[in-house]
Structure formats: C-alpha cells, structure tokens
Amino acid sequence: MPAFNNERPDPDALLARVQLEEQAALRGKLRIYFGSNAGVGKTCAMLAAAQREVALGRDVLAGVVETHGRAETAALLDGLEQLPRAALLHRDFALSEFDLDAALHRRPAVVLVDELAHSNVPGSRHPKRWQDVEELLSAGIDVWTSLNVQHLESLNDLVSEIIGIRVRETVPDHVFDNAHEVVVIDLPPDDLLQRLKDGKVYLGPHAERASKHFFRKGNLLALRELTLRRTADRVDTQMRVYRREQSIKALWPARERLLVGVAGDAGDERLVREAARLAQKLEADWIVVHVASAQGRGAKRYLSAMKTLTLASEFGADTATLPGMDVADALVACAREHNANRLVLGHHPRQAWRFWHQSVSDRISRHHPQIDQIVIAHGAVPGPAPVIEKPTPAPGRALAYLWATLACFAASAIAALLLQVFDLANVVMLFLLTVVLVALRYGRGPGVWAAMLAVLCFDFFFVQPRYSFTVTDTQYFFTFALMLGIALITGQLTARLRHEARTAAARERRATSLARLARDLSAALTVEQISEVALRTFSGVFEARVGLALPDAADGVHSVGAGGLPIDESIAQWTYDHGRAAGHGTDTLSAAKGCYLPLKAPMRVRGVLVLELAQSERLSDPQERRLLEACMSQLAIALERVHFVEVAQSTLVQMEGEKMRNTLLAAISHDLRTPLTTLIGAADTALPHAPPGPLTELLHGIHEQATSMQRLIETCWTWRACRSAACA
Template sequence: MEPQRPDPEQLLRQVKDETKHRGKLKIFFGACAGAGKTFAMLSAAHEKYKEGVDVIAGIIETHGRMETIKLMEGIPSLPLRKIEYQGITIRELDLDAAIDRNPNILLVDELAHTNAIGSRHPKRWQDVQELLESGIDVYTTLNVQHLESLNDLVADFTGIRVKETVPDSIFDNADEIVLVDIPSEVILERLQEGKVYLGEFAKQRAAQHFFKIENLIVLREIALRRTAERVDALRDIYKKFQSKKQSIADKILVCVGPGVLSTKLIRQAKQLASKLKCPWTALYIENDQHYVLAKEEQDFIKKALRLAEQLGAKTESLQETQTAEAIIHYAQQNNVTKIIVGKSRTPRWKHWFLRSLVNDIIDQSGIIDVYVITEDTPAPALKKKHSTFGLWLSFVNAIFVIAICTLLGLPAREWHIPEAVLTIYLTGIVIIAMTAEKASALLAVLLSAICYNFIFIPPYYTFYIHRMRDIVLLSLLLLTGLVISIHTSRLHQQSLFARQKEKYTAELYDLSRKLVITPSKTKVARVAAHHIGEIFDCAATIWVPDNLGDLELVSHPGIKAELKEESVAQWTYKHNQIAGFGTNTMPSARGYYIPLSNGESVFGVLGIIPKDKNKTFSIEEITLLGSLAIQTASALERVKIAEQMQKEKAIQNKIL
C-alpha cells in the first residue's frame, strides 16, 4: 500500500506559516516633549529610504512645526483615516491600508496616543502590535512619562499625572531602543521658541509646573536609568541563553483589592520585578464580601488585573472564603518569595475591633518577604451595591424584630427569669444576622441592650443599674450578641458565596452533559449558544471556520451578522485574544468575543451580546465565560477529530 500523499494546500499553509515573521520595533525614546524624537526618527527613515528600503510614513504628528514638516519631504505617506465624532473630523492611522500596503518600515509617531472613538483599537500601541504581527517593521516615538510602571514616580516628581500610558512590555520587547538625549537647558530654550508641543498640558501650567529645570533633570535621569535597565536585562538574557540555565531566584506576588491603591501596587510590583528580573503574579481573592462590593470597586478590580496583564504579569482570581490563608497558600504552592500588599488609611479605632489583612499575612508569611505599601490619600467613599432604601428597610426590620422580642419577654419579667429574656433577644439577633446586613445585626445588638436595661432591669423604665448581677447579664448580652451577629453574618455571606460557586459548577456540568451527546459541529454550536445565552440573559453566537478558514455563524444559520461584529470575531479568531466591548480591542462593538481555544489551536469564537448596552461583566462572570468557552472548544475539537477519523477510514476503505 502506497503511503498517503500529503495535502498540497496543507503544505502551502505550512510554508506560509514558516516564512511569516514578526516585524521589528524600533523606539526613539526621550525624557519629554521637545527632546527631538520625531526629528531623529525621520532622519533615520531618510537614511533607510536612500538605501532603497520601502519606508512609508503611517502617521506623523507635526503639530505645525515647520522643521518636522520639512523633514517629511521625500518620504511617501499613507492617507489618514477620517473618523467623524460629534461633528468633528479626526484623522487617525489607517491600519488596514498600512497592512495592505505592507512596507518594509512604517513610521508611527507618538506610541502612547489615544485613538478616536470608533477606531479598531483604543490605543496606538495596540495598532503597532497588530502591524508587528503582520510582519511590518515599525519606527515610533515615546516619552519616559508614558511608561505605565513609571506613571506614579513621574507624577510624584512633577505633580502632573499623564493619562496616556504604554505597557512596559512593549518597551521591554522592542528590538531596538534609541535614546534621544539633549540637555535640559536646550529643551527650555526650545520651549521659549515655541518648538515644543505641550500636548495635554495647558501652556501656562506646563511652563510653571512640568517644564522646570529640576523636573527635566529628573526625567532625563529616569530615562537614562530605564534604558540602562533594559540593556542589563538583554545582557542577562544573553548570558542565560549562553549557559542554557534558567534558574529563577525570586517570584513576586502582588495582592489586588477593590480600590484605587491596586494600580499603585501593580506599578510598584512591575518596578521591583524589573529590578530583580523575575516573574510576577497579580492575585485577587473572591471572598464572601465580593458579592456586596460597589460597582466602582468591582471595576477597580477588573482594571487592575487588566493593567497587570499589560505590564507582563500573570493574573489569577481565586474563590476562597479566608483571604489571608488563600494568599499564603498560593504563595507557598508557587514558590513566591515576595508578597506586595496594600494598606489603606483607616481610622485608628477600627484596628481595635477589626483584624487587619496585612497583619494576618505577615503573621502567616513565614520566610516570605512582605512589602506593605500605604495609599497616599484616603479612598473616596463609594456607593454600596445595595440601595439606601434597602439598607434603611433592613434597619426597620431590625427594630421590628427587637420590638417583638421585647413583647415576648414581658411575661418573663413577671416570672423573674432574666435568662429567658436574654435567650429571646439572642434569638432575634440571630434571625436578623441571617437575613440582613451586618450593620442591621449590630443595630439589633445595641437595641437589645438598651431595651433590656430600660424594661427588664429594676428599677424599671430607667437606665440605672444597682445590682452586679444585672451588670453581668447586660455585659453577657452585649458580648454574646456581638459575637453571634458577626459570625452569623459571615456565615450568611459564605452561604451566598457557596451557592454562587454551586450554581456555576452546575452550569458547567449541565453544558458538559449536553455537549457530550452532541454529534456535529453545527449542533454543538447551537447547544452551546442556547445554553450560554440563557445563563447570561443575552444573545450568544458561535463562529466556526469553514473549509477555507473563513468564519461562519454556525449557531444561527441563515442570519447575516453585522459587518462590524463579524470583523471583531475574525480578529479574535486570528489573534486568539478576547476583543469587543469592555476590552482594549474594538471596544465600540456590541458583543464580547472569546476565542474557543484549547491553549494551542483555535476552533472558533464565542460572542456575547448583552441586551443591556450598559451591562459590564463581573469577574466571576468572565471566569464562568472562560470555562464555558473551554468546554465548547473541547467539544468542537472532539467533533473535528471524529470527522478526520471518518475521512481517514473512508480513504482506507477505498484503497482496500
């Protein structure tokens, strides 16, 4: 029997994959605006153009500077893409035109620029990432204050926080860094001559605060140090490659929480990881308090984890009831040597009654180093997840329950059995703690003590106590009530937490059971889309590639998808990354798109289109979506393998 001949189309795709290369990134890096980065980039481009290299200017921000405009002469430019926004025409880099033109080198000025709403990516550095993946070399410019990990440091020195930032991984993974360095005095001279574009700073404010000689000296030193750190990192990588050793001494774990302090912790962790040249992880623990967090607090958590990913960290989210124990257990299991945790500014009296997470971690850390970072300013008060009306209603219920307990205890006063009254009040406290917030339970404890003293301790209807026995009983009521209310409220939250986990487990099991008995690709897509749509009360779509590799909407055959949504799904499938609304890639889309991947191959795309345009997915919902996507991908992989086996069996039968 002759061996089976290889598929020519498969060989052609393999050759294309092997010949495809990632483009190279060259960053012209400076201390601040006016250092001459764009001028240096255009000068380097002219040299390449004279050598016969295909150089195209994708977008150059001239800001009306004649020197820059004159230097652009002779270099071909791509037409800019026009975007209409609120009656204003904004010109941005035409990403599709640049990829279709496919030059050897593309010039893209101002890497930290924020694109206009309606662009494929919110940030220009994301455009550059896609250009590099398409095999195009890119020249770009960047100021030191736009590096994400240095954002807090620069703000502390200059007093001005820059909003447009670039992940450090872009800088660290660049193929070449050109430091454009000129004396600080020269920059001030250029500022006086009007040759410096002030950008996001008001002119007067920039001259008074940012462009001061001491600030420029500090920025220049930071730029030099950051460039030197990258050179050291490259040298270490080279040594490691030469010795074939990968011994990592340190691992850093940064603890993320529901507050603005988390972003500072992540930037500090990135700086420490860069200095120690070690991996780092951002960890969030979904404890029993997670489900009562304010919406703003949950948004802080999602933004912090997303920032950590952009800076090169591994992110983890675990569901555990005991936060400190979970952090230490994770650190020990993953050989973490340093833990970074934040300490919020809280009133001193709270430390007398409440345990501190920082102290718990330090007590249990053992040989692990713990770095404690305190927030600069007290966190702003946030609106709680429950409504004000609901909180007041729970207070009214607490008052009502204690009133009922008081009425039930009146006969016991005549019988002179104070222990019975205490039991009745403690029962009411337990009922309130199991059904309401902790604040309502504490109010019930206070009301119980007041009512017991006023009504059941002689002399009646006064707060005077003259017997030691009554003082002891009242103290027992307060102490026991506090302990019961706190622990019962905690158990109530833990039960909600356990029910949520049980619900998610049941949903995963239900989908798995349905997919196991589903034989075809189309039916798998329909079953998964219907099941996921019911869970999240939204429109769910499944996209699977056809024989030519183009995505088709197999979960809803016969329905033509919107062109914009289809393009987002295609991008997700091609890059094996999430995209769509709520992400950093094409956020103006209506849907949230997840690749159906087993880690190596992509079998399709899951799209979620919420009915409510303002809906945002919580961390646990995103985690559940990821798990459902993995199950769907496994089912599609199983169907694909079964189809291949059937084809091979049919070929063998023909040969025999």
C-alpha cells in the same frame, strides 16, 4: 480573628498520591538526555551511562542509536546488545526503523531509543517515536532517550523566531514533564563550534552549511538559555510538588517569585506597575491576588480590584481571587503554596481615628516574620469607600432592619405576657433568642441593630423604673453587654458561614457547569447540535445573550443557531482571522455591544463566541474568566472533533469512490482486453487471405477500431496505476 489553619493533609490528595504511586510502580521510567543542540554529547552520555549499567550487570538493549557516522559515538556501542532494525518498504524504497515488537518481546530492563522527536516511516505502528516510547513505558520497560530543546512543542514558535527555521518534528510537553529523570548535557557555544569544525557534529558539506545558518553563536547562546530555563522550570515544579506532598510550610527561596496583594484601593494600579517593573528586573514570576473576605467589601472597591487583576494579566502576571476570612492569613497561605519569597503590598498612611487597627503588612510582620515584604506607598488617603453588606438571599436591606425591629417589639410583647409567670432573669433569654435568630437570618448588621433595640426595649419596658431609660441596678449593664456581645459573635460566625457557603456554591457551580457542558458536547454529533448546546449553556451559566459564528469552506464566518445574539460579522471575521478578542471590554472595536472571543482549538481557530453580559464587570473576576476560557476550550475542541469527523467521512467516501473506480477500470480492462486481442489477431490473420474489395476494407476498419480501443484501455490502466502510486 485569624482563620483556623488545619495542618492535616487532605485525604483526597493522599488517595490520589497513592494511586499515582501505584500506577508509577507498574510503568517504566523515562530518562531524557536533554541538550540545546545536536553535537553537545547527548547520545555519547547516554551510551556511556549504558556501558556503566552493563558493567554492573543490568540488562541494557540498544534499541535504536543514531550515530550519524561519528566514530566516537559508534565506538561507545561496542559491548552493547543492539536490536536489529525492522525493514519497511515505502514507495519502492527499503527503509529501516526501530523494531517496537521485537523490543517488547525481548523485554530488557532498559531500552536505548535515540532521538525522541523522530518521525517514523509511514506504515509503522505509530507515526512518532515518542509514541513507541510511551508503549514501552506502559509495558514496564525503562527507556533512555535524547532530545533537543527545539523539539519541545511549547517552545516551537519561540525557537523558529530565534533560528528562522520552523522545526517540524516536535514532542508534546507532557512527555518531557512526566519523565522520571532529565539529564542536561551542556556545552559552551565555542566548544560546540569547534566540534563542528572538527567534523564531530556533521560530516562533509553539511557542516559548512550548518555553520552559516543554524550553528551561529547567537543561536547557540539563545538555545542554551532556553534549555537551562526549561530545565529550571521542571525542577521548580518538582520542588513545589515535593513541598505540597510533605506539607512543608517554610519558604524555600530557590527562585524569585513575587506575590502581589490588591484590595481595590485607588493606588492598586500603581502597585501593579511597580510590581511588574520589579518582576522584570528580577526576572521573576509574579502572581497578583485579591482576597475576597467575608468582612464585607464595597462594591466599587470590588470592581476596582477586578479591573486591577485584568491589568495585571495584561502585564503577564498570573491572577487569582482567594477566599479567606483573614486577608493576612490568606496571603501567607498563597505565598507558601506557590513558594513566593516576597510579598508586595500597598500601604496607606494610617488614619488617626483608626489608631487601634493593624494593617495587613503589620499583621504579616508580626505573625510571619520569615516572609519578606515590599511595601509601596499609595500616597494620599482616598475617601472612604462605602461598605456594602451582602446579606443572604432575603428581603432587601432596609426590610431586614424592619423585620429586626418588629422582632424586638414582638419579643417585648411576648415577654410582657411571660413576666406574669417567669422571673425577669428568664425573660432576658427571650431577648437573647430573638437577637440570635435575627443575626442568623439577616446577618451581622441587623443582628447588632436587634441587640441594641432589644437592650433598649428590655430597659424601657421591664427594668425598674419602667417606661424610662434610667437604670438603677448596675447589674443590668452586664446583661446589656452580654446581649450585645452575643449579637456580635453570632453575626461574625454567620458571616463566616455565609462566606464559606458562597465560596463552596461558586466552586460547585463552576464544576457542575464544566461537567454538564462536557457531557452535552460529547453527545453532539453535528455543528447544529453543538451550537444549540453552546447557546443554551453559555446563556445560562454567564447570564448573557450569546451568539456563535462559524467559518464556511472559504473561511468566512457566519452566524449560526436560532435565537442567538445578532452578530456583527465584520468584527467576528476580524476576531477569527487574528485569533484575538474584540468588542466590548477589549482594546479593539470596544464600541461594539458584545464581546467577540476566538474559539481556539489545538489545530486552529474554529469559530467566534459572542457574549453580551448583563453584568459586564463579571469577566473581570479571574475565576469567572477561567470558567469562560475552560468552557470555550471545550466548545472549540468539540467543533474541531466534528470537523475531523466530517473530513474522515469525506475521505472515506472518496476512498470508496476511488476503490469502485479502480475496480471498474480493472474489470473493463480485463473483460475487454482479451476480446480485443482476439479480434485484432483474427483481423491480422484474415487480411492477407482476403480478396480486394469491401471485405478487405471491413477487416481494416475492424483492426483500426480494435487497436484504438486497446490503446484507450492501456491509457486508463496507466492512469489508474499512477493514481494508486500517488495515493500510497
């Protein structure tokens, strides 16, 4: 039975979209001229576009443009209003920077702010130029800027591996992703190398050094590919957002993307490996999903599907568990959401006794012929997996069938009493009510059993000839079929409601757990409070024994928190040093009882979380894994926050101590220098007139001691001045 597909837009999504549009209307628009390298022409393209806007009458201000001595770039500034730079003094050097306050006061329609990744001079309002740009955008001013691919934060490590140089100035990816427009400025490597030789990129000896190191052709090719790929990713995201906002269901195969469906069958691992090879060959993104339908899945097949998803994530795929009444509809909906143009499915040879059953692939081909499918044979048909019904939280399964049996006998007894008052046709309603109640309470299986038993009881006790299963009136066959049909339909509807309730409850549990953890961690001010919150939350949410290991000043990890799980500190140390999971369920030190997980914060690893799960297969579920990763991320950020608070407090104490020391030295030097100078002057005056003898020796001693004390004060004063300069 296909699931009902509601085509109406989500009202919450519409409200969020309207709010975003209102915020965007008040905010300036950011245009980024994006290139692979210096010298490809980003600044020139920006200035040329600015000249065209000025010719159309638009108010354009050149806030800061770095010409680097290039004549062609400087020539494009002619006719543009240029903002004078702000003069700053740093360590006795006069420097100039972009004047943010002047630009905000001037309020042009467009401000040109070159080199988005630039670091501002210490003492500026913001340490980074991209933060200046954010303030301009918040003020409703459009900004045009330039950016090289190596300055994107997410590509920093990859770029350093390619060019062998660590780029220190980076821009967060959200600045790039939230830009209103990205203009790619592309130049073939040979043309760029020729520009370098012609002195149009760097001048003098800088050009020769660049050609031998950074500007090698291989580097330029790799950076060019990164630029185009990153731009393609941005365009792909924009297309998916547009499709979602416009409720477009048709697939747009603008980019290869595979969706792989696994069901927990024996051949799923082979299916994932084949899909991984296909994705690598096509250079395509791929997603592996398992549809947890309400039809009842075998426990072994469910665990097998979770292990397959774990294998797929190791191969680099995105994984997910999808709720859905119909597997085919759920896969098609997921393909449309992610704009996956190909479905990869496994296929078993159809068993003879199931000639009437259509496979998922057949149903998709019949109802959604526009979706391409790649079907991979699983080979020999495995033995049938046991199907385990998941009843509502109630007595055990056997007890549910017992209660269904007792309900039918009770209905028969009541019907025997009512038969003296009501007609036999009305008594049938009592059996129907019993079947409905059993199906609603215990699910489809006990409901079907109650229906069959009710039919037998009705036939045996009430249909002539009584106390026999013989039926002389054929109209009762319709009654029997009706009772059985009601049980089947009610059981199916009940299973669907139970499945949707379980899905909603799981989603609510994850959201509540994250919200509660965020609230508790935000209120924690010490490491001890954070560890207490972590032990309490993780043990409750994941039904596990939990331990927490945090580093000391020497980066040696030790267990913290009372009542936590005993920790093998050698495994915890390895996890902390390498930033990788170890222990149970991993490929490293898998004999350990617990699973050791690094707590990765934005700056570094902040500790190790140890989990000993009551159900070890629980983390194979991608939803549970994502919940764990989200909770770990919040815990790591809280630890990093407390660390920086402690660093700030320590720095404040040091600054106050330094301030007190400087004040004391200044007071001593000021209070002692004048008396010592007077004392030395008096001794110098008295010595020529003093008669030889003890008085002269006394004056010489006073002069020497006072001079020595004066030198000591001068040394302290010089030391104070040096420390002040070093701290500046």
